[in-house]
Amino acid sequence: MTETMTAPTPTAAGAADVDVRIEDDASPIVRMIGRTLRDSARAGHALDALHTSSGTVAIRSHDTPQAATISFGDNGIDVSSGVRIEPDAAITVDLNARFAPTEDPSGDADLARGVLRALTPPLPGWREAAQQFWDATRSIAGIPDVLIAVTEGPDGVEQIVLGDGATQYLMASDPDTLAGVFSGADDLIAVLFSGALGIQGTLSQLSVMTGASWKVRYDA
Amino acid sequence: MPELTTTSAPLRDSGPRAVRLEATNHEGCFLGKNVSPKKFAAGKDAGFAFADLLFGLDLGNLPVFGSAFPAWRGHLDDVYFRPDMSTLIEWKPGLDSVIGDYWLKDGTPVPICPRNLLRQMVERLAAHGFTATVAVEIEAAVFEESIHEARARGYRNLSPLGGNAGTAYHLAKSADWIDYMNAVADRLDEVGIEWEAFSDEDAAGQVEINLAPGDPIKVGDAWARTRQIMREVAFERGHCVTFMAKPTAGYGQASHINLSLQRDGDNAFYAEDGPSETMLHAIGGLLATIEGNTSIVLPQITSYRRLVDLSGPPVTISWGISNKTTAVRAVCGHPKYSRLEYRLPGADANLYLALAGVLAGVIGGMEQKIDPPEQVTDMAWCMPPGLGIERIPDSITKAAAALDADPILRELLGDEFVDCWIASRKWEWMQFHTAGGDPFAELSEWESARYFELP
The missing domain is CATH 3.10.20.70 (Glutamine synthetase, N-terminal domain)
Incomplete structure (x- = not known):
C-alpha cells in the first residue's frame, strides 16, 4: 500500500490570466462553466480558445432545460444564464459527462471546437485533486476531520490521508473517478448512484460531502 | 418550554x-x-x-x-x-x-419542528408581557377536474371551477363553485374551525377563505386543517385544489398575515394619532428581517414568480399606513382593529414557520427598539432605484443568503433551524435547475409536478 499524507501543490506553469466572469445569482450551469473555464486557464489548457476575442456560444444540456451563453470579448469571458441572443455557435452537451457533446455543434465550427476544448481541461491526478478538494472544503461546518481516498494502482492499493482528527470519511474508486469527483468535473451523487464510488462514513457526512462537492463543482 | x-x-x-x-x-x-x-x-x-x-x-x-x-x-x-x-x-x-x-x-x-418554533416565539412575546392575535387569508385555486385528471394532464390546461369570467368578489358564480365553497364551510363548522368569510379572488378559479383571528398556534392548526378540508372536499366532489404560489401563468396566490399585540387586554398597536410606539418597533423589526424572512415565507422556486410589480404582492422593503402596495400595511386609529398586515407570504408557505418568522421580526424590533424607515405614501411598485427603498430578494438563493446573514432571525429562530432551512433551499434550487426545471418558462412543468399537490 502506498500512502501519501500530502499531495504536491499544482504547478502554475503555463497558467494563463484569463478573466472569466459569471453573472450575479448565477445558475448551476453558469457556475460550472465558469469554474471549468477557470480550470483550463489555471492549467494553461486551450489558451487559444480562451483568448478568443469575440463570439458567443450557446451551451445547452441534452436532458434538462439548462442553458448558458459564453461571450468572448477583449476583456475576457462572460458566462450568463440562458440563450437570449442568436449565438455564433451552439453546443448540446451532457453535463454529467464532463461536457461531452451529444450531437454535432451548429454554427461556427471552429468556435464550437475551441469551446469544447476549453470545457474539457485535463484532470489533475487523483492525489492532487483530493488535496485541492480538501484545501477548498475542509473549513465547511461538519466536514470530517480526515478524508481518506483509496484506489487501486499499478502497485496495489494506494491511498491518501488528508487531515487529522477523530472523524474520518473514506472514498474509494478508480483514479479517474476520484479525480473527477474531487476536481468537480463529476457530480458526487450521480457518481455514487452509478455504483462507481464506494464511501464509508455517516449519513450526515455524506450530506456535508455533497455540499463540499457542490463547492468545487460550482463555486471554485 | x-x-x-x-x-x-x-x-x-x-x-x-x-x-x-x-x-x-x-x-x-x-x-x-x-x-x-x-x-x-x-x-x-x-x-x-x-x-x-x-x-x-x-x-x-x-x-x-x-x-x-x-x-x-x-x-x-x-x-x-x-x-x-x-x-x-x-x-x-x-x-x-x-x-x-x-x-x-x-x-x-x-428544534426545527415548525410548531415548536412558533410556540417558542409566542413564549418569548409573553415574556415581554404581550400576546399576539393573528389571522390568515388562505388563497387557493380550484379546478373542475379531478386530481386524477389533473395528474394525467401534468396539472396543465385545467378548467377553473366557476369559470374564467370575473375576478374578485363576483357573486354570480356557477353552482359547482358555490356548492364546493359551501361544502368547505360546512366541514369547517363540523370540526369547529371558525371562519369569517369566503369569496372568489383575482385569478380564475381562485378562492379566499378568511379564518377568525386568534392565538398563533391555534390559527396555525386551523390553517393546516382548513387546507386538508379544502383538499378532501375537492377530492370528494371530483375536483382538485392547489396552494402553489402560482398554479398558472396568471395571478399568484398569497397568504397574508394580520397581526396585533395585546398587553393587559389592550391593543398595543393602537394610538389615537397613528401607529403606537410598539407598532413602530414591530414594523422596524419586520422590515429589518424581511429579506431573511423572505426565504421562509416564499419557500419554493415558484414563490418568486409572484413578485411582479402591479400584480398584488409587495416587491419592495416598505411599509405604509393603509398602503396595500407595501410589504407591511399598517392599519391604525382603531382600538380594536389596529394591526399590521404582512403581505409577503405566498400560499405555499408553512404558516407555522411564517408566523414564527414574523413574530421573530416583531420581537427583534421591540427588543432592539428598531425604528422603521419613513413610510411609503406613494405606490410601492415600479419604484426607480435611488430612492433608498430596496427590493425584496427575488430568488430562492438570494433570500437564503439574506436569511443566513440575518442576526435577529438566527438568534431567535436558532442556528439549527436557519442552517437546516438554508441547506434545504439550496437543495431545492439545485433540484430545480438540474432535474428539469426551466427558469425561462413562465411556469415550468417541473414546478407544476412538484408543487401542485404539495405542500
Whole structure:
C-alpha cells in the first residue's frame, strides 16, 4: 500500500490570466462553466480558445432545460444564464459527462471546437485533486476531520490521508473517478448512484460531502 | 418550554376506528399516520415514533443533502410525535384527529419542528408581557377536474371551477363553485374551525377563505386543517385544489398575515394619532428581517414568480399606513382593529414557520427598539432605484443568503433551524435547475409536478 499524507501543490506553469466572469445569482450551469473555464486557464489548457476575442456560444444540456451563453470579448469571458441572443455557435452537451457533446455543434465550427476544448481541461491526478478538494472544503461546518481516498494502482492499493482528527470519511474508486469527483468535473451523487464510488462514513457526512462537492463543482 | 396539554375529554364511548396524528414538515405538508385507538392510548404520553426523514425529505421524496445534520439526526433515527390533546377532535365518523409536535428521546423539543418554533416565539412575546392575535387569508385555486385528471394532464390546461369570467368578489358564480365553497364551510363548522368569510379572488378559479383571528398556534392548526378540508372536499366532489404560489401563468396566490399585540387586554398597536410606539418597533423589526424572512415565507422556486410589480404582492422593503402596495400595511386609529398586515407570504408557505418568522421580526424590533424607515405614501411598485427603498430578494438563493446573514432571525429562530432551512433551499434550487426545471418558462412543468399537490 502506498500512502501519501500530502499531495504536491499544482504547478502554475503555463497558467494563463484569463478573466472569466459569471453573472450575479448565477445558475448551476453558469457556475460550472465558469469554474471549468477557470480550470483550463489555471492549467494553461486551450489558451487559444480562451483568448478568443469575440463570439458567443450557446451551451445547452441534452436532458434538462439548462442553458448558458459564453461571450468572448477583449476583456475576457462572460458566462450568463440562458440563450437570449442568436449565438455564433451552439453546443448540446451532457453535463454529467464532463461536457461531452451529444450531437454535432451548429454554427461556427471552429468556435464550437475551441469551446469544447476549453470545457474539457485535463484532470489533475487523483492525489492532487483530493488535496485541492480538501484545501477548498475542509473549513465547511461538519466536514470530517480526515478524508481518506483509496484506489487501486499499478502497485496495489494506494491511498491518501488528508487531515487529522477523530472523524474520518473514506472514498474509494478508480483514479479517474476520484479525480473527477474531487476536481468537480463529476457530480458526487450521480457518481455514487452509478455504483462507481464506494464511501464509508455517516449519513450526515455524506450530506456535508455533497455540499463540499457542490463547492468545487460550482463555486471554485 | 411548558408541556403540551396532554389530557382531554375521553374519547367517545363508541370510539373511533382510528386516530390521525397530524403535523407539518418544513415544507408545510400535513403529515402523519392513522393509529388504532389502543395504540393511541398507549402512546399519547410517550409519543409516536417517526423517522427523522420527516424533516429531511424534499417534495420529490429525495433526502436533502448539502450540510451537516443536526446532532439529533442519526441514520434515520426516530423523533417522537406527542399529541397536543387540546386539538383532539372528531374529524369524521370513525376518525379522530389530533395535532402535535415532534420531540427528541430526551424529552426536549425538536428544534426545527415548525410548531415548536412558533410556540417558542409566542413564549418569548409573553415574556415581554404581550400576546399576539393573528389571522390568515388562505388563497387557493380550484379546478373542475379531478386530481386524477389533473395528474394525467401534468396539472396543465385545467378548467377553473366557476369559470374564467370575473375576478374578485363576483357573486354570480356557477353552482359547482358555490356548492364546493359551501361544502368547505360546512366541514369547517363540523370540526369547529371558525371562519369569517369566503369569496372568489383575482385569478380564475381562485378562492379566499378568511379564518377568525386568534392565538398563533391555534390559527396555525386551523390553517393546516382548513387546507386538508379544502383538499378532501375537492377530492370528494371530483375536483382538485392547489396552494402553489402560482398554479398558472396568471395571478399568484398569497397568504397574508394580520397581526396585533395585546398587553393587559389592550391593543398595543393602537394610538389615537397613528401607529403606537410598539407598532413602530414591530414594523422596524419586520422590515429589518424581511429579506431573511423572505426565504421562509416564499419557500419554493415558484414563490418568486409572484413578485411582479402591479400584480398584488409587495416587491419592495416598505411599509405604509393603509398602503396595500407595501410589504407591511399598517392599519391604525382603531382600538380594536389596529394591526399590521404582512403581505409577503405566498400560499405555499408553512404558516407555522411564517408566523414564527414574523413574530421573530416583531420581537427583534421591540427588543432592539428598531425604528422603521419613513413610510411609503406613494405606490410601492415600479419604484426607480435611488430612492433608498430596496427590493425584496427575488430568488430562492438570494433570500437564503439574506436569511443566513440575518442576526435577529438566527438568534431567535436558532442556528439549527436557519442552517437546516438554508441547506434545504439550496437543495431545492439545485433540484430545480438540474432535474428539469426551466427558469425561462413562465411556469415550468417541473414546478407544476412538484408543487401542485404539495405542500
